[in-house]
Every structure is written in structure tokens, then in C-alpha cells.
Amino acid sequence: MRKITIPISDEDILGLKVGDAVTLTGIMVTGRDAAHKWMIETFIKQIRAPQGDDLKIYKALRPLLEGGVIYHCGPVVAGLDTQDYKFVAAGPTTSTREEPYQGDVMRHFKIKGVVGKGGMGPKTLAACQEIPGVYLHAIGGAASLIAKSVERVLGVYKMEFGVPEAMWVIKVKDFPAVVTMDAHGESLHAEVQQKSKAVLDTLLASPR
């Protein structure tokens, strides 16, 4: 088990390989579908003018994301009425939906770690090699257990996206994950897909 501290150094990133089990300690930001669309359209492609407190949030997010980690997660949060927030359940959501955006978001904000589940495709893998960065797979559905590694909710941005889609800033300790895409161009997901395709073809070729 490798212990990784956020922000993550290039040395740490380059030392990680597909299959490595790690724990993460430091500050993470959650972001999923609405957040990625917002970041791309407002700050990266700039096809939408910043509105309301967009620019203020952008300034606050930059230092958190530089060398940092974005977590594909839509948590169950207690204390919504008092704003004394606590993560009750916080497993990963399926990452592949962010594949069109993730590489550009990583480059723009200099993000070094993407945490989610299900893996991502060639665009994100290319960004991992370039930056360098890694994709870290958390255990899907292990939400109560993962929430235990969230020590504190430091704040929340874009609450208008709704609780699952908001960008939560969290302090984590010993957050468990497995490296499934590394900075050396390796992807466990590509490998499993390829191997399973060969088996599928054999099964489809037999009549029953």
C-alpha cells in the first residue's frame, strides 16, 4: 500500500503503476457531469460567459486543483439544513461520462489525480502521460466505508447544481484506491476489455 499525499508530486506520480493499491491524504474536490460541463464551457472553451460568482469560484478552485485530485462523486450529505456538512456515503460514480472533458480539464487546472470508477478512455490516458497524472479507481458502491475517510467537508461550490453535482471540497485521510491508468500509458481497463473481447468472440462463435 503506497501512501500518497495531495498535492501529488511528479515523482510520486511517475512511481505509480497500474495495479498499485494506494491511500490518498489531503484535499480533494468532487466534480462530475455538471461541473465538468461548466468548467469546459466557461473557462476552457469559453463558449459561455462567466455568470454570478463563477470567476470567484474559479479563483478558489485553481490552487485546490493544481497538483490536486478531482473525485467523480455525488455524495449523500447530512447537515444540509444547518450547513454543518458531513459525508454519509461517498463512493465513486462512473467516470466514462467525463471522457470528452477530462483531459482538457486536467491540462487546464494541472490536475494530477482523477478518482472514479469504471475507468476512462484514450483521451484521458493521453493526458495522464502528458501532465503526468494517474487515474485512481475507488471501489464502486463502497460508499459508507469511503465516507469514513472523509475527515471534514471544507466547503461547497455550485450548490445550484444540486447535492450530487455540486463541487465539494473535502479533507480526506487514507482514502483507498487502486491505480488503473498510469502516466506510462498503461490502462487496466483497455487490457481487460481486449481480453474479454477475445473470449466474447469465441463464445459468440459457438452456437449455444
Place this chain on the structure above:
Amino acid sequence: MQDLSEHILELIRLTATDLPPDVEAALQQAVEQEQPGTAARSALETILKNVALARQDSTPICQDTGTPIFYVYQPEGWSTRKLREQIESAVAQATAHAYLRPNAVDALSGKNSGNNLGDKHFPSIHFEEIEGETLTIDLMLKGGGCENVGAQYSLPNSALGAGRDLAGVRKVILDAVYNAQGKGCAPGILGVAIGGDRGSSFYGSKEVLFRRLDEPNANAELATMEGQLTAEANQLGIGPMGFGGNTTLLGTKISNLHRLPASYFVSVSYMCWAYRRRRMIVSGDTIKYE
């Protein structure tokens, strides 16, 4: 008429936080099928730890508490309008208690309603009047990750060489499991419906998931096919979370519906390992949960 709101709230809490025993037993068996020291085995061990923790702390097993799908079987005399109100009030309360994540999003504005209440399809509630005096409410919570990898095929499918027979059905189901990879939170459970129209076929594929994992299909041919498909899907080597491994599916459930002469649909609903389904039985003043 009795007000069941509080008991329905308990049904929701139980469903969200306490995995049914048949599913937990299947996961425990799966651990033994994976080699020690592999990511697959470690994933299953983590999953089982999480299941125990969620039960102990009464917190959601998975943060995606999904679409709440209710099937209500009510004896004559119960008002379905009032039952709907009670279910909706229990759902809103369960959300306030953080048993459920607010999950109902307006498709046009993108606004989350905040209490899991949307239109007449959210939560999803089905009523059926039955004989006798016992009212039964089944609840399933099905998350979005696994819902997204569901699939519907129209046979024949020439790309897969699948004709309009059970051999063709087998091929498209294996294709669906391959396409899902680990994205539906494998090991999964397949709900399959053969036949119907597009709508009823998908309903059928979800309804069949209310059958317990250890409950065999009453139709001998389909029972054999369920076993064969689970075994073949496990040969694909996708494994828990798509990490590679021996357990890609925990089970397969198949139902058959009448179809139009021109249509031959096969619908696959993929259920994640967090196969949350519970039942509440009301007989007079007695309320039982399964």
C-alpha cells in the same frame, strides 16, 4: 385507511442500508472464487466490509440511492391515490434523513428537486390489486451507473449473428455484459425480458429482478439458460469492478413476455452488486419486513 408513511420510511431505510441476505451470501461465495492478493478479491472484501458497516451505522450502502421503484400489491378497498401520497411523503422524509440522496433532476432545467419527488414517474410506483387481505410493498433502489449500461436488442441482429430464438437471445445478452465491462459496478445481476414492446420489455427486465438470487426460474428451459449465461459471462474475465477476475455476474434472471409478430426484443437491465431490494408485508396491524 391506515397511514403507512412511517412504515414505508422504514422500508426505504432498510433497503438503502441493509443488503438482502441472498445477495450478501453470493458476494461471500464470490470472494472464495478470486485468488488471494488480486485486486478482484480485495474489491470484494472491501464491498463486504462496506455492507457490514452500512448495516451497523444505518447509512446508505451506495451513495447513488438510485430511482426508488415501488411495486404495490393492494387488496380491494385500499386507495391507490392515498398510498401514492404516503409513499411520496416517506420518500421525501427518507431524503431529509439522508437515507436517500436527492436524485430527481428536471430533464429540461437541470434543477434537482431536492426531495426525490419529481413527476408521476419519479419515484416509480406500480399498483396491482390482488385478492386476499394482505398488502405487500416491494422496493428496489437501482443506481444510475448500472442503469446506464442496460441495453435493448431487436432481433435478428446480424452484427452479432443473433436470430429470433434462444440461441440469439444468449448472444445479445453476452454482448451486453461485454459492453458493460466494470462500469455497472460488477459483479452484476442481469434482469432480462424476452418479448414485449420496447416499454413493457424494459419493465419486465426490472420486475424479474425482484426474484431472489437463490430462487430458480419456474420454466426449466429458462432456468438452465440462466445458469449457463452466468457461467459464460464469468468466462469473460471482466471481474469485480472490471479489475479482471472470475466473478463478472452473481446471477441472471430471465422472464418472457408476449410480443408482436414483427417484434422480438431482448431487454437487459443490469443491476449492480448493491442489489437493494426489500419487501414490506402488512396484515391487519402486523407489519413484517423481508
